Amino acid sequence: MTNINTTRIDRLHAIWQRRTARFREAHYAPRLADEHCDRVGRNHPTYKQARELVQRALRRMEIINRQTMRLARLQIAAAGIAASVAAPALADEWTDTQVTKALALATLTAADWAQTRNIARHPVRWHENNPLLGEHPSTGAVDRHFIAGALIGAVVLDALPTPYRDWALNAGLVLEAGCVANNLRLGIGIKF
Known part of the structure; x- marks a missing residue:
């Protein structure tokens, strides 16, 4: 029976988990800012700052999303390669x-x-x-x-x-x- 070294797969998975946590954090900021904008209205002094925060957070979410998708693909590829080595036995x-x-x-x-x-x-x-x-x-x-x-x-x-x-x-x-x-x-x- 062949043993699979899953160290790289585990590392990729840990990176992916950190990225998804960052995405959740980035997702929370625009939600709060958007709720603030709805509460205070356009004439409030903090409205513009909150809208800018929403735009920055959305850009950050897009970047994190792209990076996470790449990592997930790498993770799947790593698992596939590891499996193809051990496939006949397992x-x-x-x-x-x-x-x-x-x-x-x-x-x-x-x-x-x-x-x-x-x-x-x-x-x-x-x-x-x-x-x-x-x-x-x-x-x-x-x-x-x-x-x-x-x-x-x-x-x-x-x-x-x-x-x-x-x-x-x-x-x-x-x-x-x-x-x-x-x-x-x-x-x-x-x-x-």
């Missing part, structure tokens, strides 16, 4: 919970795919943050990216042993839910 059957999570992940991935195609069709309005696709990908490049990602993801998930498969499915769900929610927040619809 792979096992899928549980019912894992099948449910995989279906949820497939649904979120399809929604992200549709949103990314929408971004590709409207390059003046939006840009893509995925460094693998570039800022203004074609719909063909988007399709190839998602098809390849789905196939590779399915193979890697199938090769993973149960504990790592659970971890990878959870990480994928968090990543895709974050992407889809962020795109919806920006007004990007789910349309193929």
Whole structure:
């Protein structure tokens, strides 16, 4: 039986957890400032400062979100590489919970795919943050990216042993839910 050295995976996971904590902190500031603006009104002396705080916090959240997405992708890739090394010795059957999570992940991935195609069709309005696709990908490049990602993801998930498969499915769900929610927040619809 092959032992997997998970030190790098654990390090990436710890960095990812710190980034998400920073995102939560950054998310709290604009909410408070926005509530303050609603309470005091436009004529209050602190209104302008609060609005500037909201804009700074939103920019910070966008930066942290991009960095966190990159780290999550690295984390998933590291788990996939580790699993591919140990796959023959450790792979096992899928549980019912894992099948449910995989279906949820497939649904979120399809929604992200549709949103990314929408971004590709409207390059003046939006840009893509995925460094693998570039800022203004074609719909063909988007399709190839998602098809390849789905196939590779399915193979890697199938090769993973149960504990790592659970971890990878959870990480994928968090990543895709974050992407889809962020795109919806920006007004990007789910349309193929």
